[in-house]
Amino acid sequence: xxxxxxxxxxxxxxxxxxxxxxxxxxxxxxxxxxxxxxxxxxxxxxxxxxxxxxxxxxxxxxxxxxxxxxxxxxxxxxxxxx
Numbered sequence: 001x002x003x004x005x006x007x008x009x010x011x012x013x014x015x016x017x018x019x020x021x022x023x024x025x026x027x028x029x030x031x032x033x034x035x036x037x038x039x040x041x042x043x044x045x046x047x048x049x050x051x052x053x054x055x056x057x058x059x060x061x062x063x064x065x066x067x068x069x070x071x072x073x074x075x076x077x078x079x080x081x082x
Contacts, residue, residue: 002031002079007054009039014065018053021069030076 006022008015022033038044038052048054051064055072063075 001029002076003058004031004033005056006033006035007038007044007048007052007056008035009037009052012052015053018055018065018067021072022055024069025072025076 004022006015006018008018019035022031025031026033033055036044038048048064054062054064055067055075056062057079059079061075061079063072067075
């Protein structure tokens with residue numbers, strides 16, 4: 001099962017959309033994910049502040065907003081098959 005990280009911040013409606021997508025995938029046992037609050041780390045704010053939500057794999061691949069559920073699924077398939 002894939003382990004993903006969602007870089008997010010509170011009050012971000014786009015991040016909430018990404019969370020819904022990830023929850024669907026997690027319920028289907030495709031992935032597990034954890035949220036990382038970027039506002040608590042200046043480096044993360046600099047890196048992701050204008051790109052959130054950003055989903056990252058353990059291997060370091062990143063998918064930044066905008067993305068759809070279909071695009072997210074296609075991106076994940078690349079990680080599994082690659």
